[in-house]
């Protein structure tokens with residue numbers, strides 16, 4: 017495969033969306049393209065979008081699955097608002113995605129699928145390839161399926177297998193178009209089909225055919241290059257939020273020297289964390305797929321009581337079920353990490369779509385005064401560090417911690433500068449092994465004066481036998497107590513010990529310190545908010561950005577930061593849950609900006625909104 | 634399977650298992666007798682106190698852990714089997730006991746109970762069945778007889794009760810037994826067998842709530858009626874009862890179930906029969922009326938415990954460890970397509 021003699025153009029950024037039927041292998045195609053792009057050193061951000069149904073009827077709109085990849089020669093923050101290139105493997109994929117394209121975008125269509133029947137399935141009376149409706153775009157009709165089958169004919173590959181390799185043809189073509197290095201893909205195919213040499217050969221041949229097609233056809237006159245981005249030196253990999261979160265939990269286990277125990281019940285979009293952790297038993301990790309979410313967290317509490325790092329992973333509906341047990345863990349004052357990968361609600365809502373609407377539940381969704389710590393990762397790779405931070409707080413302060421991820425960061429991906437294990441924070445804590453009271457008595461609720469944490473004395477420790485439970489406990493002794501003054505004291509102490517958790521100050525990005533407007537975000541909105549702020553600054557409009565990682569307790573300097581600006585804007589993928597907290601706590605007239613479409617903010621949406629605030633107040 | 638729980642050479646006594654907490658059940662409650670029987674039995678185990686954990690849910694019965702001088706957790710309503718599962722699986726060196734009530738185990742916590750049993754988690758589950766909600770002051774429970782008149786069912790309850798043993802056997806529990814609060818010797822013999830069992834041991838203990846359901850088990854406790862209604866199961870012995878042992882439990886040809894008859898060829902009890910259908914048939918002999926109620930060990934079979942299988946997976950995986958945890962973590966993080974920027 018040598019470079020063709022076509023014109024080569026330099027671009028600084030490109031957004032490509034691969035779209036097809038859910039059986040067409042678009043996620044894999046996108047993944048491979050991303051990996052090739054990573055090898056080249058571009059900065060990347062990706063976003064998959066798959067149907068909730070496992071196999072919606074072939075060729076229908078609900079069956080469309082897509083994968084968007086944004087790559088650039090500078091550092092980027094989002095998967096891109098609008099694709100420059102759409103690969104549409106069938107009419108449904110075209111119809112479902114064409115509205116997102118800016119005029120002038122390239123559309124590569126698989127003409128083999130544009131049959132009368134397939135067009136009718138999605139309500140096209142006339143083929144859009146022929147009725148002029150795509151005049152605004154550069155359409156490249158490619159007989160993808162038949163060319164793939166043709167290229168594989170001499171290999172003696174069955175027609176069905178040949179057709180299935182068409183995604184590799186598309187990948188080969190796109191790899192040629194954007195001058196991607198393809199060695200990693202060939203290696204990948206060898207591993208993936210290790211047991212089927214015929215499929216390795218078929219998929220490689222399909223890839224090559226796609227590449228060669230690009231080189232020879234007249235339909236593509238230009239080849240593009242996107243130079244590597246200037247990124248910090250080091251070793252990188254591409255990673256999704258769920259993968260990073262799982263690896264962060266492994267790291268937390270290693271760096272706390274405690275066995276990790278995961279209790280989980282499958283739920284989209286959190287299941288991948290269970291899948292990933294169940295592979296790492298070598299690290300002493302136990303995963304239990306429980307009978308329901310209540311059992312899952314119960315088992316995690318039991319394991320924590322026994323001296324493990326107890327973790328439970330779920331999404332919003334699961335957190336609702338776990339509420340009572342979270343309260344128990346608050347009363348027991350045991351370490352526990354609860355991961356909520358948020359999805360659009362209420363009820364089953366839209367399980368594969370994103371939202372940030374569980375913040376209220378995380379902060380307040382329990383009976384009684386039941387405070388705990390809440391933290392949220394801001395990007396896919398940040399899930400790794402957020403998981404370690406959640407475990408650190410849980411262990412040091414003996415408290416449940418809710419880690420609020422969401423579908424957008426969980427399934428999105430970005431390059432990740434790999435840390436070295438030795439440099440990760442040491443989050444180990446000590447079990448109590450000696451009596452702490454007079455006459456050799458053990459007082460399970462005698463607190464550390466600094467952290468207010470109680471001793472963690474695990475079963476198996478002779479001389480420290482004690483009973484704990486959900487009933488109110490007397491200060492120090494932990495005996496059952498109905499004493500009014502004691503309850504008042506314990507409730508206030510539980511609140512105080514969460515408030516006393518040390519969290520880093522919030523940082524403000526305010527380039528020349530001339531901004532009058534501060535935009536405050538939390539969690540996965542970091543990318544689009546950051547991209548919008550950059551765009552405004554480039555246009556000479558000053559704006560300050562601050563992003564919350566710790567939602568409970570809030571950073572100590574937050575009030576001061578908020579007070580320094582004339583206007584505070586809070587974009588959220590909910591109806592203003594953080595804005596509520598900020599207004600109530602700091603008496604700041606924060607302006608909420610909300611979107612609850614199940615989709616992440618685009619940078620453009622935020623840029624327009626913020627421009628208006630900056631200009632008109 | 635060799636036990637993973639340590640044994641102490643120190644001879645303990647019942648007193649060693651009494652905590653300093655004041656026991657707060659109603660005077661005359663059957664829970665006292667069970668507590669005393671358990672405290673009296675514990676030294677026999679030879680397990681150090683610190684390696685024993687009692688986990689309970691919520692209910693009068695669930696106050697139990699506070700009174701045991703071992704480790705203990707009084708958790709939340711119905712969830713003890715789930716919590717104990719996490720503890721037991723992650724700590725094979727502990728002897729984990731679950732104390733629960735008929736409402737706790739069979740109503741709110743029914744799901745956790747059947748799943749703990751099907752998994753065969755190494756838990757000893759003691760269900761104090763008083764056929765009533767004690768702690769919430771006397772509503773009917775999932776084991777109350779049909780038509781039970783209580784505060785919440787003034788016209789009589791309209792739902793059929795569970796037979797806890799049938800339920801446990803339906804979940805294919807490997808050890809299933811029944812005993813009575815007032816029969817200390819029998820209770821302790823059942824506890825002994827349960828403790829020796831690897832895997833889930835499910836023990837239903839008929840317990841008198843003298844405040845809200847007094848005399849519920851009188852028919853099989855009163856010495857004048859007991860002999861004609863109580864069937865004592867003994868391993869390897871013919872199943873007969875009655876003042877003159879005149880009644881036998883038989884298996885009529887062509888029938889799925891067992892029958893009680895005068896005379897006839899009594900079945901010889903064998904709790905180790907692998908097919909749960911036998912123990913299930915035994916469990917069906919007793920209805921709400923207690924007319925013919927077997928006590929003793931119904932089923933006692935071997936099947937790998939969940940703990941054992943999970944531990945084995947862990948041990949096998951850890952044998953693959955190829956460096957310090959930090960080195961392995963570095964390996965894991967780098968196990969992907971990586972690229973380096975200089």
Ligand SMILES: Cc1ncc(C[n+]2csc(CCOP(=O)(O)OP(=O)(O)O)c2C)c(N)n1
Pocket residue numbers: 691692693694695710733734735736737738761763765766767768769774
């Ligand atoms: C979530 C929840 N629902 C309801 C209750 C109230 N409650 C406490 S104990 C109990 C029933 C107890 O009955 P049982 O399990 O038979 O125990 P007993 O008191 O009879 O020993 C109920 C309904 C509770 N504590 N928690």
Ligand code: SF4
Pocket residue numbers: 657658659661662663664693694763767768841842843844845
């Ligand atoms: S209410 Fe019944 S079960 Fe509860 S303590 Fe009193 S007698 Fe015992």
Ligand SMILES: [Mg+2]
Pocket residue numbers: 692734735736761762763764765766767774
């Ligand atoms: Mg009861």
